[in-house]
Amino acid sequence: MRGFAFKREWIHGWLLLLPALVFLFAFTHIPAVATLLNSFFSTPRGKRSAKFIGLDNYERMLNDPVFWKVLANNLWFALGTIPVSVALAIVMALWVNEKLAGRSFVRMAYFTPTVLPLIAVANIWLFFYTPGFGLFDQITGFVFGWPATNYLGDPDTALNAIMVVTVWKEAGFFMIFYLAALQAIPVSLKEAAEIEGAGRWTIFWRITFPLLMPTTLFVCVNAVINSFRLVDHIFILTDGGPDNASALLLFYIYEVAFRFWETAYGATLTVALLVLLSLLAIGQFFFFDRKVHYK
Amino acid sequence: MTGASLTFDRWLNTFAAWALALLWVLPLAYAVWTAFHPAAYEARFELFAPLTLENFAKAWQAAPFARYFLNTFVLVTMILAGQFFLCTLAAFAFARFRFPGRNILFALVLLQLLVMPDILMVENYKTMRLLHLVDTIPAIALPYIASGFGIFLLRQTFMTIPRELDEAARIEGASFLGVLWKVYIPLAKPTYLAYGLVSVSHHWNNFLWPLIVTNSVETRPVTVGLSIFSAIDSGVEWSVINAATLMTSGPLLVAFLLFQRQFVQSFMRAGIK
Numbered sequence: 001m002r003g004f005a006f007k008r009e010w011i012h013g014w015l016l017l018l019p020a021l022v023f024l025f026a027f028t029h030i031p032a033v034a035t036l037l038n039s040f041f042s043t044p045r046g047k048r049s050a051k052f053i054g055l056d057n058y059e060r061m062l063n064d065p066v067f068w069k070v071l072a073n074n075l076w077f078a079l080g081t082i083p084v085s086v087a088l089a090i091v092m093a094l095w096v097n098e099k100l101a102g103r104s105f106v107r108m109a110y111f112t113p114t115v116l117p118l119i120a121v122a123n124i125w126l127f128f129y130t131p132g133f134g135l136f137d138q139i140t141g142f143v144f145g146w147p148a149t150n151y152l153g154d155p156d157t158a159l160n161a162i163m164v165v166t167v168w169k170e171a172g173f174f175m176i177f178y179l180a181a182l183q184a185i186p187v188s189l190k191e192a193a194e195i196e197g198a199g200r201w202t203i204f205w206r207i208t209f210p211l212l213m214p215t216t217l218f219v220c221v222n223a224v225i226n227s228f229r230l231v232d233h234i235f236i237l238t239d240g241g242p243d244n245a246s247a248l249l250l251f252y253i254y255e256v257a258f259r260f261w262e263t264a265y266g267a268t269l270t271v272a273l274l275v276l277l278s279l280l281a282i283g284q285f286f287f288f289d290r291k292v293h294y295k
Numbered sequence: 296m297t298g299a300s301l302t303f304d305r306w307l308n309t310f311a312a313w314a315l316a317l318l319w320v321l322p323l324a325y326a327v328w329t330a331f332h333p334a335a336y337e338a339r340f341e342l343f344a345p346l347t348l349e350n351f352a353k354a355w356q357a358a359p360f361a362r363y364f365l366n367t368f369v370l371v372t373m374i375l376a377g378q379f380f381l382c383t384l385a386a387f388a389f390a391r392f393r394f395p396g397r398n399i400l401f402a403l404v405l406l407q408l409l410v411m412p413d414i415l416m417v418e419n420y421k422t423m424r425l426l427h428l429v430d431t432i433p434a435i436a437l438p439y440i441a442s443g444f445g446i447f448l449l450r451q452t453f454m455t456i457p458r459e460l461d462e463a464a465r466i467e468g469a470s471f472l473g474v475l476w477k478v479y480i481p482l483a484k485p486t487y488l489a490y491g492l493v494s495v496s497h498h499w500n501n502f503l504w505p506l507i508v509t510n511s512v513e514t515r516p517v518t519v520g521l522s523i524f525s526a527i528d529s530g531v532e533w534s535v536i537n538a539a540t541l542m543t544s545g546p547l548l549v550a551f552l553l554f555q556r557q558f559v560q561s562f563m564r565a566g567i568k
Contacts (some may be wrong), residue, residue: 007382008394009319009392009393009394010392010395012471013388013391013392013393013394013397014385014388015333016384016385016388016392016396017385017388017389017400018383019380019384019385019441019505020380020381020382020385020446021400021439021441022385022402022441023437023440023441024404024407024441024443025382025418026422026437027412027415027422027437027438027441028406028407028410028411028412028415028441028443029403030418030439031412031415031418031422032410032418033417034418034421035415035417036416038417038418039543046555062416080486088315090311091315092312092315095308095311095312095315096312098308099549100309100312101309101466103318104312104313104555105486106316107559108552108555109316109317109319109320110315110319112318112319112320112548113319113323114547114562115496115544115547115551115558116323116500116544116548117499117500117502117517117518117521117543117544117547118500118519119500119502119521119522119543120518120521120541120543120544122535123326123521123540124322124323124325124537124540125322126537127325127326127329127533127537128322128325130508135321135322135325168319168322168514171381172319173352173562176559176562176563177563179559179563180563198500199444200304209501211460223347225409225411228314228407228414229413229414232502232503234472235506235522236522236525237504248345249504250414253416253417254416254503254507257415257416257420258420258507263417263421266417267417267418270414270417272414273416274410277409277410277414278409281409
């Protein structure tokens, strides 16, 4: 009888999982495998069906200057936005966690960009950046006397202008996680350190920051994924231009697959993105794992 | 540290926190300013400039925003209902059933946290074409319905529920689905609320996949509608574009301001567990 009961539990478990797994496999796992397979084939056109071409797509990718350009852009984008938004998030959380005059307004101000659609955010900032006319130029013109500048139209500044928007949107989101972590730190630790005569700076670096390490790991993993995933605002702000100066990897995949309809090459680029994401996730995990444990 | 320097320190912190907060609301405040004033005041700041709702009226007439809102509403409801249903069943299986393959399947579920459907748009588009679903609202919704994140979140919650409650209900003759319905789901209400808020705001704001898979007024959600409306060469006035921008984010923004505490706590809860 016991064996029978076990079997029934198995069947119940599988049946409960079945609907979710069908959707999960249909739209995540099978497409992921299909992407890998299609990267070895040519793009089917009209009556010509896809042909096995081995590593040709990968060869093309390695010789594609635009691929290297968007990859470099993406790395610069990640390196520029992640540390800044994480640092800002910690500072914001420390402030909001204290007894501050008008705390609820300050918290709301930091968090509001998080609930706005990235598309709407881009519209707001596009206007903000408008040469001569937008608030940004008006302020820099009034305070520093700078001439009108086309930040989004200049290859040297377009990506940086987009990074500013990203930091603005993300910092408040990460703040929430630090706020939760700060509230979980026992007050007694800080009080003991104060009795020992430790200043605020020491308390932060010796007590608060190490205790926030798991949160930092979580936030960083999220931030890395987001830096490869969030491209909505590029559509509005620069459309990747000028001359791909502000295009990121996922945006380039979209262009290749849905503007030039080169789906096989799009699949190859997707494989590159997936490999990159996995490597980063694994690397980050090991890097932080050591730090989190030794504290 | 002396008392005087401590108060100075506090004063400095308050000042800096406020300065950053004001900097942070500036872009939004600017958008609100232009949306509620005639176009002549777009870049002129006068305290008593006349207020107007005309920009909103113009935007509403210039594009089928009513239809876009309806589409987004249907989309978000469809996704949320599907996610609640599928994720609840799967989370229950992972939390309380033993069966072969459980760990491997759970790892496959977690894999979706890294490999998101957005990244696989090329293949997912092919699938939708195969199913003849391109340019329909279900096509936008389907890839997100089985959410690895939702399954993980609910499983963590279900595992904190004492087994005694579960067993007591079974002794009273409830089936395992009855136990799920009468014990687990009611006790996990805060998680459902948290997950629901995160999911709704995420899919209300989602852009790339809907952009790819829709191409008509009848299916486009507000984000895609807005991007078409405000395309650079469309020649619409800035004040009207800003009005449209605020309009599309309006419902979420108002909900956020009304339920600020729940929102913040939901994002916290959804992130930590």
